[in-house]
Amino acid sequence: MTRFSAFSLVRNALTGHKHWTEQWPESQPRAEYDVVIVGAGGHGLGAAYYLAREHGITNVAVIDKGWLGGGNTGRNTTIIRSNYLYDESARLFDHAVDLWENLSQELNYNVMYSRRGVLMLAHNVHDVQSFKRHIHSNRLNGVDNRWLTTQECKDYCPPLNISPDARYPVMGGALQERAGTARHDAVAWGYARAAAARGVDIIQNCPVTAIRRNPDGSVAGVETAKGFIKAKKVAVSAAGNTSVVMDSAGVRLPLESYPLQALVSEPVKSCFPCVVMSNAVHAYISQSDKGELVIGSGTDQYTSYSQRGGLPLIEHTIAAITEVFPIFNRMRMLRKWGGIVDVTPDRSAILGKTPVKGLYVNCGWGTGGFKATPGAAHVLAWTVAKDEPHPINAPFTLDRFRTGRLIDEAAAAAVAH
Amino acid sequence: MLLIHCPYCNETLPEAEFTYAGEAHIVRPPDPSALSDDEWEGFLFIRSNVRGPHYERWRHMHGCGRFFNAVRDTVSDRFLTTYPAGQPRPDLASLTAASEPSK
Ligand SMILES: Cc1cc2nc3c(=O)[nH]c(=O)nc-3n(C[C@H](O)[C@H](O)[C@H](O)COP(=O)(O)OP(=O)(O)OC[C@H]3O[C@@H](n4cnc5c(N)ncnc54)[C@H](O)[C@@H]3O)c2cc1C
Ligand SMILES: [Zn+2]
Numbered sequence: 001m002t003r004f005s006a007f008s009l010v011r012n013a014l015t016g017h018k019h020w021t022e023q024w025p026e027s028q029p030r031a032e033y034d035v036v037i038v039g040a041g042g043h044g045l046g047a048a049y050y051l052a053r054e055h056g057i058t059n060v061a062v063i064d065k066g067w068l069g070g071g072n073t074g075r076n077t078t079i080i081r082s083n084y085l086y087d088e089s090a091r092l093f094d095h096a097v098d099l100w101e102n103l104s105q106e107l108n109y110n111v112m113y114s115r116r117g118v119l120m121l122a123h124n125v126h127d128v129q130s131f132k133r134h135i136h137s138n139r140l141n142g143v144d145n146r147w148l149t150t151q152e153c154k155d156y157c158p159p160l161n162i163s164p165d166a167r168y169p170v171m172g173g174a175l176q177e178r179a180g181t182a183r184h185d186a187v188a189w190g191y192a193r194a195a196a197a198r199g200v201d202i203i204q205n206c207p208v209t210a211i212r213r214n215p216d217g218s219v220a221g222v223e224t225a226k227g228f229i230k231a232k233k234v235a236v237s238a239a240g241n242t243s244v245v246m247d248s249a250g251v252r253l254p255l256e257s258y259p260l261q262a263l264v265s266e267p268v269k270s271c272f273p274c275v276v277m278s279n280a281v282h283a284y285i286s287q288s289d290k291g292e293l294v295i296g297s298g299t300d301q302y303t304s305y306s307q308r309g310g311l312p313l314i315e316h317t318i319a320a321i322t323e324v325f326p327i328f329n330r331m332r333m334l335r336k337w338g339g340i341v342d343v344t345p346d347r348s349a350i351l352g353k354t355p356v357k358g359l360y361v362n363c364g365w366g367t368g369g370f371k372a373t374p375g376a377a378h379v380l381a382w383t384v385a386k387d388e389p390h391p392i393n394a395p396f397t398l399d400r401f402r403t404g405r406l407i408d409e410a411a412a413a414a415v416a417h
Numbered sequence: 418m419l420l421i422h423c424p425y426c427n428e429t430l431p432e433a434e435f436t437y438a439g440e441a442h443i444v445r446p447p448d449p450s451a452l453s454d455d456e457w458e459g460f461l462f463i464r465s466n467v468r469g470p471h472y473e474r475w476r477h478m479h480g481c482g483r484f485f486n487a488v489r490d491t492v493s494d495r496f497l498t499t500y501p502a503g504q505p506r507p508d509l510a511s512l513t514a515a516s517e518p519s520k
Contacts, residue, residue, distance in 0.1 A: 243466035254462035256439075257491075301437040302419075304491050305468045310418055312433060345462050402458040 001197050004108055023189065024196035029203050029229050033061045035384055036222055036231035038208045038245055040064035041073040042184075042370065043362055044237035045191035045202070046377025047384070049107075052198035054378075055385035060200045061231075062192075063224060065207035065241075069188030072239050073370065075339035077262050077284055077296035079275055080371040081118045081179035083138045083145040088395040088407050089348060090141040095392050096375025097178060103374055109190030111182050112289065118179035118275040119148070119157055121324070122171045127280055131174040138176075148173045157274055159325045167323040168281050181275060181286055187373055210248035211236075211359065219249070219358035235360040235384050240305065240340025242363040251354050253363065254401045255342045258299040259309035260367050263317075263336035265328075267291030281320035293331065295321060299341065299367060309338035341366045345401065347410035351376060351393040352383055360384050361398065422499045423477045424485050430477075438474035440464050441486040442506055468492060470509055474502070488512055 002008055002021050012020055035051060037044045040062045051057040064070070080100060082093035100113045122128045131147070138145040153173045154162045162170045192202055203226070210223040211234060221230040238245050240257040272287035284296035297317040300310050314336055322329040344350060344364035349372070351362045362380045365372060379390040389397075400406055419432040446452050446460060465471070471491045476484045488497040488507060497512040 241468070243464075244468045252463050253466070254458075254464065256464050256466050302473070302489070302494075303466065303471065304494055306492060306494050308494075310432065312418055401462040402454050404454075 001193065004110075023193040024202055027061070027196075027201035027203050029061060029063070029206070029224070029226050030201065032221075032230040033201075034059040034231070035233045035235065036060075036229060037062045038211075038222065038234065038236045039071070039238040039241075040068035040188070040192070040202060040204065041071045041237065041239060042069070042187045042191060042373035043073075043239075043365075043376050043380065044235070045069075045188055045195055046373055047235060047237065047362070047380040048200045048202075049191045049195040049198070050378050050381035051385060052195060052200055055381060057385055058199035060195075061203055061229065062195070062200060063203045063206050063208055063222070063229075065205070065225075067204050068192050068202060069185055072339040072341060072365075073188050073373070074185055075262065075337055076184055076370045077286070077294050078181040078184050078370055079118060079179075079277065079284060079286070079296070079368075080113070080182060081176050082143050082371070083118075083134055083174065083176045083179070084409055085134050085137050086407050086409060087141060089409055090138060090143050091392050092349075092375055092379075092396070093372060094141070094143050095378070096372045099374035099378060100182065103182075103187075103190070107190040107194045109186060109193060111186045111190050113182040114180045114289075115178055116180040116274050116286075117156070117175060117177045118277060119153060120174045121153065121160075121168075121276060121278045121280075122173055123168045123278065123280045124171065128171050131172075135174055143176075144178050145174055145176045148175050157272075157276055159272060159327050160276070161324055161326050168278070168320070170324075179275070181288075182370075183289075184370065187370075191377070208238075208245060211245065213249060213356065217357065219356055231358075233358045233360065233384055235362065235380060237362040237380065239363065239365065239369075240342050242342050242361065246354075246361060249354075249356055249359055251356060251359070251361075253350070253361075253398070254345055255350075255364060256303050257305060257340045257342050258302075259304050259306060259338040260299045260341045261297040261309035261313055261336055261338045263295050263297070263314060263333050264288070265293040265295070265331045265333050268293075268331070271327075276324075278320065278324060281324065283317050283320040283324065285321060285325070292334065293328065295333075299343070305340055307338050307340055309336075343367070345410070346406040346408045348407040349376065349396050350398050351380060351396045352389045352398065353387070354398060419494060419496070421475060421487070421496065423480060423483075424499050424501050425481050425483050426477065428480075430480065434477060434479040436476045436478045438476050438484060441472040441474045470497060470513065472506060475499070
């Protein structure tokens, strides 16, 4: 594996780019591992990297039914922020943002983390009150978030329509300046490359069909399309398919899987400086470095594994976007797609141990887990290595649905996040 | 957009007329105060979330307004059947044999 540097770029440019080495080898499964991670999304690959780097556990395989990063990691609109209401969430997401800031240097891979600011628009009195409550709560937790007046929103994001007779009047907004975006694929690739360099096997195109347990109930390994693989510990990080995988181990989860869609426009010159989220009208927008507008939509009303999603949602989102940003109403959209997101009743993740010894789960990130990638991966690795949760993920237990100790971001936001 | 058959109106209509109402056949506890925490968790939060034929509730919101049940394959999104609320679960084997859902 070549280390990327200005020097290696110049040298390879001068030799016609013929000598770059592969970024990770094509691995075949061994008979046994210390840890098997199911799902090679950003979370699973990142956990493998931190297991190797922070805990010295390198006899690890990350197994994916498709290609790495081909799940929600490669399908999301890449919004990164940490201004969540509750203390537990603020700590978890802010931990992730701390790691995002130095991730490119750490991985020697440009994940293009861009602190361009995320502005959430308030369109009604409820939004104003709820955003201000978030701002106060965030400040108490040391998370940056501040209130902008209508005019300040316009100054921050010039394409915004703030006319008082707009269909969705802008009554102000909450701005997190430390928030922004990152290149989704690069996050998966960067973690994969860094994990593989430390000896982790990444096994693609190999569905895990069941989790096998020992007679004493503890985890024995995983059944896969390439045969049985023995494992001392198994961590499931399979996003929308988590229920299916965990069912095979006899663990039933409080999850429902829904399609969530996004779309991109044709690329245009740089015209959109930040990320804007409008929860009330379900529209999220930013501009990629290639110039495409990246637009996020809502979830379908019904559960599904179809990775498609219905057209009425796209229509609704585009109608909202062209109202809030009239300059885009002649823009042509290039393509749309869907990913399957795993939603919990309180809209917070489940990250920790399960009733099965040696089996760990990281799921329930729903519509908003890309931003958490480095943080979730970091504390998942800790939990697996030490067989106990890191203080940051300790509240995010599966048990909370029995005890009632919910982390109710659903009630706090009342919309997708 | 899905096309959904309302068993009361006996018409197949666009999804926009309907609202989804979650998994079907989850029976309310007859004696709630007798429930343990585990049982409450199961009733309130645990869902089958199956990949394949799913028993679910829909409401014909902008039509007759009534709730009914459906079996839909969550991989193809194809409806295998719809039936009035209160009727027992239709047998899966007969449904899948009849309509051969695509996987
Ligand atoms: C359209 C869309 C927009 C989004 N926008 C945002 C956003 O702006 N900001 C944000 O923070 N979040 C966003 N999200 C959510 C975010 O994408 C996810 O929460 C996050 O990427 C989850 O990462 P992951 O690594 O857990 O899952 P994934 O990347 O989905 O990885 C899970 C992997 O598990 C594999 N797998 C599943 N079953 C099996 C099996 N049986 N055997 C082997 N492998 C299996 C899958 O193939 C997949 O690669 C969005 C999601 C979507 C769909
Ligand atoms: Zn009807």
